[in-house]
Amino acid sequence: MEQLKSGMDSLFILLGAIMILAMHAGFAFLELGTVRQKNQVNALVKILVDFSVSTIAYFFIGYTIAYGTNFWSSADVLAQRNGYELVKFFFLLTFAAAIPAIISGGIAERAKFNPQLLATFLLVGLVYPLFEGMAWNPEHPFGFQPWVKALTGEEFHDFAGSVVVHAMGGWIALPAVLLLGARQGRYRKDGRMSAHPPSNVPFLALGAWILTVGWFGFNVMSAQTLEKMSGLVAMNSLMAMVGGTLAGWFFGKNDAGFSYNGPLAGLVAVCAGSDLMHPLGALVVGLVAGALFVIVFTLEQNRWKIDDVLGVWPLHGLCGVWGGIAAGIFGQKALGGMGGISLAAQLIGTSAGIAIALAGGVIVYGTVRALIGLRMDPEDEHAGADLSIHHVSATPDAEGSW
Numbered sequence: 001m002e003q004l005k006s007g008m009d010s011l012f013i014l015l016g017a018i019m020i021l022a023m024h025a026g027f028a029f030l031e032l033g034t035v036r037q038k039n040q041v042n043a044l045v046k047i048l049v050d051f052s053v054s055t056i057a058y059f060f061i062g063y064t065i066a067y068g069t070n071f072w073s074s075a076d077v078l079a080q081r082n083g084y085e086l087v088k089f090f091f092l093l094t095f096a097a098a099i100p101a102i103i104s105g106g107i108a109e110r111a112k113f114n115p116q117l118l119a120t121f122l123l124v125g126l127v128y129p130l131f132e133g134m135a136w137n138p139e140h141p142f143g144f145q146p147w148v149k150a151l152t153g154e155e156f157h158d159f160a161g162s163v164v165v166h167a168m169g170g171w172i173a174l175p176a177v178l179l180l181g182a183r184q185g186r187y188r189k190d191g192r193m194s195a196h197p198p199s200n201v202p203f204l205a206l207g208a209w210i211l212t213v214g215w216f217g218f219n220v221m222s223a224q225t226l227e228k229m230s231g232l233v234a235m236n237s238l239m240a241m242v243g244g245t246l247a248g249w250f251f252g253k254n255d256a257g258f259s260y261n262g263p264l265a266g267l268v269a270v271c272a273g274s275d276l277m278h279p280l281g282a283l284v285v286g287l288v289a290g291a292l293f294v295i296v297f298t299l300e301q302n303r304w305k306i307d308d309v310l311g312v313w314p315l316h317g318l319c320g321v322w323g324g325i326a327a328g329i330f331g332q333k334a335l336g337g338m339g340g341i342s343l344a345a346q347l348i349g350t351s352a353g354i355a356i357a358l359a360g361g362v363i364v365y366g367t368v369r370a371l372i373g374l375r376m377d378p379e380d381e382h383a384g385a386d387l388s389i390h391h392v393s394a395t396p397d398a399e400g401s402w
Contacts, residue, residue, distance in 0.1 A: 003082070009225045010082040013091045016221025019214045020094035024051055026210030027101040031108055032394075033204025034257070034310050036196060038384025039109045040394035046104055046113065050120050054097035057125035062096060063089055065126065066133035066140075088224065092132075095165050095218075099128050102169030105310030106177045107374075110184070110381050113389050115368050119176075122368075127360030128168060131353055135164050148349060154342035156349025157331070159233070160222040162272035162323030163353040170317020171357035173308070176365045180375055182307035184382060193302065196309075201256050208260035212241060215267045219274050233274045236282035240270035243286025244293075251294040258294050261315060265293040268319040272346075273327025278336030285326045289319045324350035 024047055031043040064070050069085070071078060078086055100120040107116070134144040135158055145155045158164050185194045198204050219237045223229045241263040248262020266286030274282065296314035300306045306313075328346030331337040368374060375381075380388035387393060 006081040016217040017091040019217025023214035030207030042385035050100040061125035062129035066129035103173040106173040106312040108309040152342040152345040160271035166316040167320030172361035175361035239282040240266040240286035244290035247290025262290040265289040269323035276331035281330030
C-alpha cells in the first residue's frame with residue numbers, strides 16, 4: 001500500500017512538473033508575440049537555454065541552498081519511493097526557472113545573450129533559493145518562519161509562489177531593466193515616445209493560453225502529494241483568472257495585450273492564498289490584480305519612462321506582492337477563508353522577498369554589467385537580436401536555388 005501511495009504521489013507531482021515545463025513555452029510565445037519581429041527568434045532561444053542553465057545551477061547549487069538536499073547518492077538510493085525526491089526536484093526546478101523567464105520579458109530586445117545566461121546561473125543558483133528556503137523549508141538554518149510565527153502568531157504563507165516566485169522575479173527584473181536603459185528610439189529627446197505594438201497578437205495570445213492552462217499545475221500540484229490536493233485551489237485559480245481577464249479587458253479598453261495579460265495578473269496574485277480563500281475572495285483578488293497591471297504598466301511606460309517590454313515588474317512584481325498581502329486579507333475566516341493566517345506575517349514575508357530580490361538584482365546585474373557588459377552594441381540592437389546573435393530571422397526568405 002505504501003508503494004502504491006508513493007507511486008501515486010510521484011506521478012502527481014511529475015504531472016505538475018510537466019505542466020509547468022509547458023508553461024515555459026508560454027513564456028516564450030508571450031515574449032515572441034510582444035517584441036518586434038527582428039527579436040522573435042531570440043525570445044524562443046533565450047527561454048529554452050535559460051531553462052537549461054537554470055537546471056544546472058539548481059541541481060548543483062540552488063536546491064542544496066534551499067533544502068539542504070543533494071543528489072550525490074547512488075541511483076538505487078535516489079530511486080527509492082518511486083523516485084519521489086527526484087520528481088520533487090523537477091517540480092521545484094520549474095518554479096526556479098521561471099525567474100529568468102520572467103526577467104527575460106523585461107530586458108527583451110537589447111540585452112546581450114551570454115551575460116544574461118551568467119546572470120541566470122547566479123540568480124537561480126544563489127539568490128532565488130535563498131528566499132525559497134526561508135519561505136518553504138521548515139528546517140532552514142535562518143529560522144525565518146519560526147521567527148515570523150513568534151512575532152505574529154502565524155508563519156508567512158505562500159502556497160504556490162505569489163511572492164517566492166513571481167514577486168521575486170519581477171523585483172529582480174526591475175534593476176536589470178533600469179541598468180539596461182530603454183530601447184533605442186523608445187523615448188525621444190523632444191519628449192515623444194515611439195510606440196512598439198505587439199508584433200504578433202496570435203502568438204501573444206497562444207503564450208497567454210499556454211501559461212493559463214499550465215498554471216493549474218503550478219497551483220494545484222503545489223500540494224506536492226495526492227492526499228493534500230484540493231479542488232478549492234483549482235476553483236480559486238479559475239475565479240482569479242476570470243477576474244483578471246475582465247479587469248484587463250475593461251481597464252485596458254478592449255486592448256488585446258491587456259486582455260491576455262489580465263488572466264496572468266489574476267493567477268499571479270492568487271498563488272499565495274489559493275488554498276485558503278473563498279472563491280469570491282479569489283475573484284476580487286483577480287479583479288484588483290488585472291486593474292493593477294493595466295494602471296501601473298501604463299504609468300511605467302508613459303509617465304515614468306521605464307522600458308519594461310512585457311511589463312514584468314507590474315505583472316509579476318506588483319501583482320505578486322498584492323497576492324502575498326491578499327492572502328492575509330481574504331484568507332481570514334471573517335471573509336470566508338480557511339483562517340490560520342496573519343496579515344502582519346504576510347507583510348513581513350512579502351517585504352523580505354522584495355528586499356532580497358532587489359538586492360540580488362542590483363548585485364548580479366550590476367556586477368555583470370561592470371565586468372562584461374549587459375547591453376548589445378547599438379548596431380546589433382538596431383539590426384535585431386535574431387540576426388545579430390542567432391544569424392537567422394523568424395521568417396527567412398525562401399532559398400532561390402539549391
